[in-house]
Amino acid sequence: MNDLPDQHDELNSTKGVAEATDRAEGFTRRTIIAGAAATAAASVGPIDIRAKAESADPRSREQMVLFVLLSAALTGIGEAKLAPGFGFKVRSPTDKEKLQNLNLSSLADLIPGSDPVDIKKDYFNLVNERRPAAFERLLRVTRESLNPDRAKSIIEAAQSDTATKYLARSIVLMWYLGAWYDPDDLMAHEKASIRAPEEASKAFVPFEVISSKAYTQSWVLRVAQAHPMGFSELQFGYWSRLPNPREFDFS
Amino acid sequence: MRGVRCGRSFLPALICIVCAIALGEIYPSLAQAPSTPTVMVTMPCGKNPANPEALNGDAAAKNALLTFGLPCQETVSPNGPNPNKTSLENLQNGFDFYSWLTFIALNSPQNGSIELANSASPTKWEDSKNFIQLLDVMRPDVKDPSKEPKIIPPGCLRQYKDGTMVIKMIEETFNEPFKTGPLIDQRQNYALFDILMNKQMFDFIVKHQLFSQEKQQAQPDLKIDFPAGQNADPSELGAVMLKVSWKILEADEDKAKFHTVDALVSMPKHGSSEPPCLRKTLGLVGFHIVHKTMSRLQWIWTSFEHVDNVPEQRDVDARNLKISYNFFDPSCSAEKCPVNEVPPRPWDPVPANELKFRNSFNSQITRVVPLTDDVKDMNKKFQAILAGTVWKNYMLLSTQWPSDFFCAGKKNPPNDPLNPNTDFHKQPDMTCAPAPTYLANSTLETYSQGTVPLASSSCMACHGNATSYQRRTDSNKVFNQSDFTFILEKAVSEERN
Numbered sequence: 001m002n003d004l005p006d007q008h009d010e011l012n013s014t015k016g017v018a019e020a021t022d023r024a025e026g027f028t029r030r031t032i033i034a035g036a037a038a039t040a041a042a043s044v045g046p047i048d049i050r051a052k053a054e055s056a057d058p059r060s061r062e063q064m065v066l067f068v069l070l071s072a073a074l075t076g077i078g079e080a081k082l083a084p085g086f087g088f089k090v091r092s093p094t095d096k097e098k099l100q101n102l103n104l105s106s107l108a109d110l111i112p113g114s115d116p117v118d119i120k121k122d123y124f125n126l127v128n129e130r131r132p133a134a135f136e137r138l139l140r141v142t143r144e145s146l147n148p149d150r151a152k153s154i155i156e157a158a159q160s161d162t163a164t165k166y167l168a169r170s171i172v173l174m175w176y177l178g179a180w181y182d183p184d185d186l187m188a189h190e191k192a193s194i195r196a197p198e199e200a201s202k203a204f205v206p207f208e209v210i211s212s213k214a215y216t217q218s219w220v221l222r223v224a225q226a227h228p229m230g231f232s233e234l235q236f237g238y239w240s241r242l243p244n245p246r247e248f249d250f251s
Numbered sequence: 252m253r254g255v256r257c258g259r260s261f262l263p264a265l266i267c268i269v270c271a272i273a274l275g276e277i278y279p280s281l282a283q284a285p286s287t288p289t290v291m292v293t294m295p296c297g298k299n300p301a302n303p304e305a306l307n308g309d310a311a312a313k314n315a316l317l318t319f320g321l322p323c324q325e326t327v328s329p330n331g332p333n334p335n336k337t338s339l340e341n342l343q344n345g346f347d348f349y350s351w352l353t354f355i356a357l358n359s360p361q362n363g364s365i366e367l368a369n370s371a372s373p374t375k376w377e378d379s380k381n382f383i384q385l386l387d388v389m390r391p392d393v394k395d396p397s398k399e400p401k402i403i404p405p406g407c408l409r410q411y412k413d414g415t416m417v418i419k420m421i422e423e424t425f426n427e428p429f430k431t432g433p434l435i436d437q438r439q440n441y442a443l444f445d446i447l448m449n450k451q452m453f454d455f456i457v458k459h460q461l462f463s464q465e466k467q468q469a470q471p472d473l474k475i476d477f478p479a480g481q482n483a484d485p486s487e488l489g490a491v492m493l494k495v496s497w498k499i500l501e502a503d504e505d506k507a508k509f510h511t512v513d514a515l516v517s518m519p520k521h522g523s524s525e526p527p528c529l530r531k532t533l534g535l536v537g538f539h540i541v542h543k544t545m546s547r548l549q550w551i552w553t554s555f556e557h558v559d560n561v562p563e564q565r566d567v568d569a570r571n572l573k574i575s576y577n578f579f580d581p582s583c584s585a586e587k588c589p590v591n592e593v594p595p596r597p598w599d600p601v602p603a604n605e606l607k608f609r610n611s612f613n614s615q616i617t618r619v620v621p622l623t624d625d626v627k628d629m630n631k632k633f634q635a636i637l638a639g640t641v642w643k644n645y646m647l648l649s650t651q652w653p654s655d656f657f658c659a660g661k662k663n664p665p666n667d668p669l670n671p672n673t674d675f676h677k678q679p680d681m682t683c684a685p686a687p688t689y690l691a692n693s694t695l696e697t698y699s700q701g702t703v704p705l706a707s708s709s710c711m712a713c714h715g716n717a718t719s720y721q722r723r724t725d726s727n728k729v730f731n732q733s734d735f736t737f738i739l740e741k742a743v744s745e746e747r748n
Contacts, residue, residue, distance in 0.1 A: 084655035084684035085338060089330050091656065111329050114339040115654040116686040216704060231704055233682055235732055236716035 055132030064112035073151035085114030134163040178218035291450040296323035298482040303348040306632040324544040346650040350553035370641040385446040391743040404517035407528035416514040431698040432593035440499040452490040467720035496537030496694040509534030537694035552651040552710035588615040619700035653683035
């Protein structure tokens, strides 16, 4: 958390309740009985009772698939790039078109990936631990947005709710930077930017590097056709070539 | 065929190796064999007839596995054989099954089933019609190696008979990748290494004259793209490389436990006298198979070992040890025999010692990354159906394959120019997510075992850095990738002739 002013204003609004729910330690974990949580929540402030027993299930194939679909929509990087091996259980030459036109009935035909690094699992667990209710809502939004314009639908739906809006930004930053930026900090920073842009541009937004694995898997330098310091899987001689956007397809 | 994960700092080592070849250190003197050129043949292949469940089948199903032959291409599925396993586990299982089929096919005797083989039966890969040794391809003395008889060092001519395996004791025969050191067995003998390729790979090299440094340099726009195997075409096995490791078997050692060859080892030249040629019985202790397929253009990397090579480190910690190993002494304490240490320098052989290391050192090697339970289970099943043959004494370590399906089969259009000066239209990391991330054979990547990024052995991550002698003539002076093989760096300069 940072110390920028008024950072909790929006948490007390209707749109901020899920954020508050996530923050209410112990009240929103799926292990808590909903009724008991509701009673407890009533004593500490505005809680989205509907959301508090909700979180994602890391063992669920469908939820992991939805997380990859969500991540691809938010980052603009293809599902199979974020999660190598992501695709249909039975491969066919038309998979790319099928994936583009995914609908609810074909969701069961997808597998969330088969790579040994499996960074998606680490990210899923982290987000689910930090913001279970908002995360569950983002997955639900993804599920409800399986149409030919999936990415646009997901982004618009995520933007319509403060909790999901800033969590979505955290997820984007997580994939690109391998670091966790708390949604509250992102929200506070944005508010400060509106109020005092020059001052806010110099403000530090706190973050934590998620793990050494996340550091090596971050996408920002891959997109730039560079590599993180101390870790490179680029080919020998890569330094002698200019980056060439045409050649590298991230979709 | 180095399995070590190479950083850029290994370039000087590679250049040194290549320079050593160019300067003639490995070709002290040469002679032609008293034979006609060997005409290589295309080994037949087919689509995997069954999935790993066939291992649980009846005798007929098992017999089919032993006689199937070479898979043209992997046949794998994320959905099975066990729906309760993850897609990664199922795919790995499929690749491991493919690896065992390939191992059996290559190690079957030149005529008949592997069940009929004894320990000294020559295998299919030892038949020079099927596989040719690297040093018989990269030759400084000929214009077309396909039209020349096998090269035999003069010192070996007297003992040579047609078909005898000849191993030339160059540095790469005893020193592990990137000069990390030799491996010394419990009798203080060097382990020996050799590299071979099949007809598809050989033909591509001959067609483009890639055995010559100058010819490589003269073709800066040639895409190095070896043929890939495909199930759709049973005549197309695709390129296959082998790297093998041998243990010298002394008279009192149990040869029945190993697949053996009676080989001639041509020693390095020292001084003005002809280098000696030693007749030795060699036992197979390590076996890499690397196969390029249409769906895995990063090749599929298979590694087998003899079961008595080394213990797993956790077995050492638990003192759960066999009586003896090829490269580990169970009676020596950790204090006295620290594990996985390289021998003291200097490493090169001393003529007077023949193939014995120069002092009483013997390697104390353990396996750092244990085999998975799944691969152990598959090994047990294959070893059971190989009971009664020497091949029950070999085990699969793992199979490394590119797990990013879309990336792995992606190829640039045939008429697309080499632009931007790289071979394929890939994402920046063209290894396409290798699975497992690390893989090392205790005899071939002994000193680079582990799970440290950029330091521990990963077949694809290392070989993705391989380059040729091609040099662009335009303003972008870059290195051309050589399709995951360091073999082209062994090309010889014509200036030597």
